Amino acid sequence: MSVRVFVTGGTFDKEYDERTGKLYFEETHIPEMLRLGRCDVEVDVETLMMVDSLDMTAAQRQRVVDACRTCAQRCIVITHGTDTMVETAGALAGGVTGKTVVLTGAMVPYAFGSSDGLFNLGSALSFVQALPPGVYIAMNGRSFTWDNVRKNREEGVFERLRE
Amino acid sequence: MSVRVFVTGGTFDKEYDERTGKLYFEETHIPEMLRLGRCDVEVDVETLMMVDSLDMTAAQRQRVVDACRTCAQRCIVITHGTDTMVETAGALAGGVTGKTVVLTGAMVPYAFGSSDGLFNLGSALSFVQALPPGVYIAMNGRSFTWDNVRKNREEGVFERLRE
Amino acid sequence: MSVRVFVTGGTFDKEYDERTGKLYFEETHIPEMLRLGRCDVEVDVETLMMVDSLDMTAAQRQRVVDACRTCAQRCIVITHGTDTMVETAGALAGGVTGKTVVLTGAMVPYAFGSSDGLFNLGSALSFVQALPPGVYIAMNGRSFTWDNVRKNREEGVFERLRE
């Protein structure tokens, strides 16, 4: 099975700039993480953009939808900032059919010691292979359908709107 | 959904003994890894044994089967040494029905810097929720049914017997 | 030999807030770092403040000087943000005599994967035991006397004003 991974930025790929003390984007860590996980799935990684999801424009969101629609693979993982992940999931649900699309992200940058990124990447890559076509969010070890999920900002976790 | 995790040892949970320079078992790292992954799945972890899988006796293997058969949960993850993981999967297939059982492990101890453990745990926890009843191995980001998998010792990866 | 460590904050002790995505201060990591280094020196750690060194006020700087002057130990290490470390070193030179005072810091927070903090702490603790009374900065594996050092912001290293 072949999986396409689209990178859009988010906390996942934030770096610490030791000159300014600020966080910024450089290259994605996904290939390094796949090596660390000894991942043997056929994965094709493409960076679409490197943005904070709060800064993602409508045009950029549309670009994510188009990339999913036109790519050859039927299994797609998208790394994405958590703040507007639900919004992008909605856009994908309206624009992509017949494919399994799983969005994932991280609460702590992978480059920092205690990131949930590697766990989430293993989770998203697995859900995308096992779930039927549809748009999902994989966070906190769980999968959510695009229309039954919200980010609980107070607790920093994703949860269902209704059980 | 509620998941049972049975710990049996394996490379996953090896520690470095700084007095002897040898590897040994202490406590399992699974709870710490679940915290790191911000896992929000209801997980119930139980340590059955802490052994190298090459040292697992027939009686111990039977104990793993019995634990899976008698526990309340229908979704079970087992952490296990990779060397005899396939053998235990076969024993489980003969003894457990109506449940999804996923075995996973690691090539490098979690306590060491560059472990695949967190990736594999995220993967196993996701496959166990999404796959139909049966016995599986989750390694290298892939899932394998118990009767179509072998460990390729030369390359250090799991692979299908036939495609 | 007994060493006093005064903590003032700086990059050393910055944390990543996974809710806001910003860096902040919590508790100092010095005791944890000393354990990691298997440090067997008698060390007495006290947190004076937790500030970015750019935000350190004249009153706070005076508090650092007073703490060094009045403490019982003759060997003192101060963890400090790098941006105004030289300024505080100058204040200490004017206010403390007969003691060896070594300021150190980090370019990357200890809590992140790739910090220079542990290296710098080992370095500062060693210089403070071996150098004669005076005020020094220990960064990049080197020691600098307080009146012959500047931070080269472009390259992110400390260097002598004159050789």
Add this chain to the structure above:
Amino acid sequence: MSVRVFVTGGTFDKEYDERTGKLYFEETHIPEMLRLGRCDVEVDVETLMMVDSLDMTAAQRQRVVDACRTCAQRCIVITHGTDTMVETAGALAGGVTGKTVVLTGAMVPYAFGSSDGLFNLGSALSFVQALPPGVYIAMNGRSFTWDNVRKNREEGVFERLRE
């Protein structure tokens, strides 16, 4: 100031072999550790051998002494297994004069998460610049003269023979 670093192996540089589950030597991590510590000291690293110090032969020990005697630098750090570090220090004291030689090592391999190696390297590099000519061991944040030190195997620390 220019420092020579001679690598002889020891726990410092042990790796985990994920095929055999055993520890082994590959390349030294010293250059990577110096980069991590943003070390700006002029350092010239040379690997003399990669051995467990319990396996170091008399001929190999002599080679370490000769290397220290004949190298151009007056400041020398030696990375060494802890088990016979004191013995090598004695050999160096008999064979090298007019130079500051500091032996250091680690209780946990650098490649593992929780190593004391980076702390010890920062410590040894600092002591070697600040101490007068002689042969020393730098461990646990302390420096010991070659003839007043032993490894306390029960507690895993170095200590003075007499205070």
